Amino acid sequence: xxxxxxxxxxxxxxxxxxxxxxxxxxxxxxxxxxxxxxxxxxxxxxxxxxxxxxxxxxxxxxxxxxxxxxxxxxxxxxxxxxxxxxxxxxxxxxxxxxxxxxxxxxxxxxxxxxxxxxxxxxxxxxxxxxxxxxxxxxxxxxxxxxxxxxxxxxxxxxxxxxxxxxxxxxxxxxxxxxxxxxxxxxxxxxxxxxxxxxxxxxxxxxxxxxxxxxx
Amino acid sequence: xxxxxxxxxxxxxxxxxxxxxxxxxxxxxxxxxxxxxxxxxxxxxxxxxxxxxxxxxxxxxxxxxxxxxxxxxxxxxxxxxxxxxxxxxxxxxxxxxxxxxxxxxxxxxxxxxxxxxxxxxxxxxxxxxxxxxxxxxxxxxxxxxxxxxxxxxxx
Numbered sequence: 001x002x003x004x005x006x007x008x009x010x011x012x013x014x015x016x017x018x019x020x021x022x023x024x025x026x027x028x029x030x031x032x033x034x035x036x037x038x039x040x041x042x043x044x045x046x047x048x049x050x051x052x053x054x055x056x057x058x059x060x061x062x063x064x065x066x067x068x069x070x071x072x073x074x075x076x077x078x079x080x081x082x083x084x085x086x087x088x089x090x091x092x093x094x095x096x097x098x099x100x101x102x103x104x105x106x107x108x109x110x111x112x113x114x115x116x117x118x119x120x121x122x123x124x125x126x127x128x129x130x131x132x133x134x135x136x137x138x139x140x141x142x143x144x145x146x147x148x149x150x151x152x153x154x155x156x157x158x159x160x161x162x163x164x165x166x167x168x169x170x171x172x173x174x175x176x177x178x179x180x181x182x183x184x185x186x187x188x189x190x191x192x193x194x195x196x197x198x199x200x201x202x203x204x205x206x207x208x209x210x211x212x213x214x215x
Numbered sequence: 216x217x218x219x220x221x222x223x224x225x226x227x228x229x230x231x232x233x234x235x236x237x238x239x240x241x242x243x244x245x246x247x248x249x250x251x252x253x254x255x256x257x258x259x260x261x262x263x264x265x266x267x268x269x270x271x272x273x274x275x276x277x278x279x280x281x282x283x284x285x286x287x288x289x290x291x292x293x294x295x296x297x298x299x300x301x302x303x304x305x306x307x308x309x310x311x312x313x314x315x316x317x318x319x320x321x322x323x324x325x326x327x328x329x330x331x332x333x334x335x336x337x338x339x340x341x342x343x344x345x346x347x348x349x350x351x352x353x354x355x356x357x358x359x360x361x362x363x364x365x366x367x368x369x370x
Contacts, residue, residue: 034233050252052245052248052249052252055245055248056241056245059241059244063235063236063240063241064233064234064235064236067234067235067236068233068234071234072231077236077237080234080236081236081237081240084236084240084244085240085243085244085247088244088248089244089247089248089251092248092251093251150230151226151227151228151229151230151231151232152231152232154226155226155228155231166228167228167231170228171228171231198226201225201226202225202226205225205226206225
């Protein structure tokens with residue numbers, strides 16, 4: 001996957017031509033970005049009644065955020081697409097139960113994070129509470145200058161669970177308490193993973209950037 | 216070189232790229248969702264049909280279930296009327312006074328039961344008691360146990 005593919009969606013075309021071709025109910029321009037976007041009450045009510053056009057509008061607005069979060073953590077487009085499909089189908093099925101206490105995007109983010117962590121958990125090959133084993137399973141590598149040293153490449157050099165902690169904490173704003181609940185571990189567990197992950201990211205970024213600058 | 220590809224000395228999560236999923240993904244999700252909605256509609260229709268069928272069954276069956284009770288009561292009332300006619304013929308002008316204390320007591324209980332809207336579970340035993348009392352009076356009079364001149368007879 002190259003950088004151009006990533007920015008344009010890693011795939012063929014931008015999101016805005018993707019829904020089912022029906023007119024979006026969203027009248028106002030999206031507020032915020034990613035999961036921070038708002039969803040108008042009319043679209044929400046129509047989706048609760050099962051209108052496909054409303055589902056399409058919600059997908060158009062939030063699919064990118066879901067996909068980005070899942071892809072950053074899993075590192076696999078196909079796995080991330082599975083997450084998006086699972087999350088949206090689950091969201092459609094449980095939308096009637098969404099009370100609106102929290103912003104819609106925050107609810108969807110939680111669904112996405114939970115589904116993503118479930119996938120990681122199902123792939124776990126070592127003890128979940130062993131931070132050393134987590135990093136030993138994916139040792140630091142000397143970066144090849146040709147690989148590039150952009151943030152994405154750096155992130156993908158971390159073990160999946162460490163990527164999850166970095167993305168959820170540093171990008172999505174999860175607290176260590178929330179991460180502890182999500183992983184079923186103590187707060188010190190996510191703190192430890194985050195500290196080691198950020199140190200490795202820093203080391204690799206500095207080392208490689210230095211190498212390239214030396215050329 | 217864009218901002219995303221620029222070499223960095225430290226990891227900056229703000230430089231992580233945003234992604235959009237494959238264009239075909241929505242089609243897959245929408246197709247699955249429509250199948251689910253269709254299944255849900257069928258289930259709802261099935262449940263509604265079942266409810267209607269159950270309601271119809273209740274409408275049809277309940278009266279027929281209740282019918283025996285009504286028939287029982289009707290039969291007991293007919294029997295009671297027939298026994299009372301027989302008793303009146305046998306006792307003649309003495310009928311109101313001969314051994315009818317218990318009968319009047321039962322009649323009072325029956326009247327009270329009807330007044331408070333009692334169900335068949337309460338009325339049926341009272342009608343049975345009334346018929347037994349009348350049959351006892353008739354048998355007693357025929358067998359000479361009860362005399363036409365008796366005025367206080369507990370049967």
